[in-house]
Structures are given as C-alpha cells and as structure tokens.
Amino acid sequence: MIRPILLSMLICSPALAPAQTLRLPFDGSGFVCQGGDTLNVNHHMAVRAQWFGVDFCRLGGPQGNLIAPAGAARNEDFFCWGTPVLAPADGRVHVVVADQPDQPLGRKDAGHPGGNLVGLDLGGGRWVFVAHLQAGSVAVREGERVRAGQVLGRCGNSGNTDFPHIHLHVQDAPEFGAGTGQNPMFEAVDLVLNGKRFDNVSWPLITGLFVAPHR
Template sequence: MAEELPARDRGAQEVEISLPFTGRWLVENSPARRVPSHGTDLFGERYAIDFVGVDDRHRTAGTRDWRTLLATEPPERFVAFGRPVLAPGDGTVVHVHDAEPDHEARRSQLALVPYALGQAGRLRRGAGAVAGNHVVVHLIESGTFVLLAHLQLDSVRVSPGQEVLDGQQIARCGNSGNSTQPHVHLQVMDGADPFVARGVPMTFRHFREWPARTGQPQVRGRGMPGEGAVVEPVAAPR
C-alpha cells in the first residue's frame, strides 16, 4: 500500500473528506504517487487529485474509432460527462464560476500537441481558463477550502454564501478549462483563492479501491487511493 504522504510531508495535518461522487472513478495524479501531485506547487495544487469516471468494466469511454486516434472527440462520449459532483463535506460556498464552455476531448496524441502549446495562453487568461467552471467550499470542520474544477457548463446548483452538506449535489462533471477529457479535479487549500493559496494534504473516508497492480477490491475506512486505482464510495459502518 502506498504511503499516505511522502516522507518530507509527514506531520502535515490531513483534512478528511468524502469522495465527491457516486459510482466508480479512475484515479489520476494521486498525491500517493508523488508530491506535488500535478508537478507544481502553484495554484494550491500540491496535493490535488483527478478522478475520471469509468463504467463497470473500468472504461472511461465506450467508443473508440478514428477520432480517438487522430482527432478530438465530443465530451458526451465519456462516462464522466454529466455525472453528479457532490460536496465532499459540510461547508459554505465561497466562490462559483460557471461560464466556460465544455470543449472537445483529446485522447489522440495528434490532438494533444496543439492543446499543450496553448497552455501558456490559458494561464494568462486566468482561473476560468485553467479550472474551468468550478466551486470553492469553505469546510466547517477543518476551516480549509476545497476546490472542485472542470465542471459542466450551466450545471452548478449552488451560489456564494449557501450552506451545503456532505454528499449534496453541487454540479455535474464537465470538460471545461484546462482539461483533455471529462474529469473532476479536487484540491484542498488554506485559502479561497487558488492563485495565492497553498495546498493542504487530504485523506478520503469510506471507499472501495481496486488497486492498479492487483485489481482486487478492498474497502478502506480512510486513506488516499493509489495512482491508477479505481474507487467508489461506500456507506460508513454502523
């Protein structure tokens, strides 16, 4: 089992939250693999994690054709697109952005090259171009802030100042912002503004994990899923 935190980060106070969805999701850029998880400490991303929706066969999309190899694909092809995104804890909504389009997805290396070349331009355009449609919630228990990004256009159900409960639907998964295919990006921060906040380590409660190496499911009461694992939330034991 992977360490919860790299050695240099042990002793940091982890924030315990719930997985922000139902169903099965593939883990990418897990902080159980490396920290910083996304290769940078900027934008509060030090311990960020990505979840890509999958079906019961752990496929991210049910269709593969010439577009998969050579071009872009409509986001509707992907299992994650439109799935509910839930609040990972009790808190208060402090920021909402819901004005970015859901763009075409890219699995093709040919389509990824021009997209990568546009990265600097997206950074210059600000948070909307990077995080896409997103929600920031101030978590009551820890006093930290959780950001959920790349949400579907016009799907956000909450507004600033609104109180939300753990497991309440706040939006749907989209492909907005700096995203190559529909997924949910989650990070916990010490402030509400990702451009100045620092990332905070987190741990998830009550989930089933199919590790990438063995594929044998195990139920975990608390932890950080490993890179390439598939996870789904489970009910807390009574």
C-alpha cells in the same frame, strides 16, 4: 504490505499538513487519473496551490472499467460527462465560477484553469475546490451552506483540461490558485489496488486506484 508504503509516501511529502477528511465527490465507480505526492504520479505537484490534487474519472463500458469507449472523439463519449458532482464535505460555498464554456477535446483554456468551479470553506483554514464543471450545471450559490453528498453541478470539460473529469484539491488560502495544497484523506472508500480489494477504508488516493463510495 500496502500501508507501510503509503506511510512512507506521506512522511516524504512536501510540507505535509494534517489531512482533511472528505467523501468522494461522486457516486458509483471511478478511477484516480492523477493523485499522489510526487510529479511522476501526479502533475498537480508542479503547482504549489494544487499539491496533492486529485483527478477522478467515472467508469463504464461492458466491464465497468473504461473511461471512454475506443475512438472517443467528443466530450459526450466520456462516461464522466454530465454525471453529478457532489460536495466532498459540509461547508459554506465560498466562490462559484459558472460562466465558462466546455472545451472541445484537444483544446484547453489555460487562462481559466479551473473552468466552472465551486470552492467550499471547510473551516479551520481549509478550502476545497471542485473544478471543470459542465457549463450551465452549477447548482449552488455563494454563501450557501451545503452538506457532504449534495449536488454541486455536473462533470464537464471547462478550463485547462484534457478530457471530462472531476478535479479536486484543498488549499490553505481562499483564493483559487493561492497558498499551499493540503493533503486530503478520503473516508468510507472501497478501492482496488494491485488487484486487492479494500472496503470501507480511509485512504490518501494515488494514481491508478479504482474507487467507489462504500455502500
């Protein structure tokens, strides 16, 4: 019963483009904090260039299902903080921003929304951006060819962000914040939706999913 619901969601999506197939930008367990094609589940739908954008949080705690312990007050309290952020596909590094500070919790930098980021040219008129990287952690250079799964940097809290997490979106233009966001499809994913587990699937990600790369 889940696949027809998702199919309906995609048919109704604004300016639906052919999906770009990606791997998850991390190893281990994560949670989709923002994702989907409507504003009620994904705030990225308010910005045309970031349509279908996805925010990932890494998980931890005794049951492995927490974003941070109760009472978290620092970036370092979040399980995502400092964890490796991986290239979601093969591509050429199109742009790197690596000079932005991490924001303390409760402060945002709207003037530099992506913070420290890496943009990859995937070819075929598609560019993927991975943002909010930790200050001093970017591990690639512009012009470099990277492979899916290669470390791009570490999760931080730079830019216009509420707490440490990994932001990803695909555009049809090379400049960050330009053009129209494209719908990404993630492959080789294990996920849990409404208490049901699905292994090694290709899926568009929506808010509320627990996800991990298939092993």
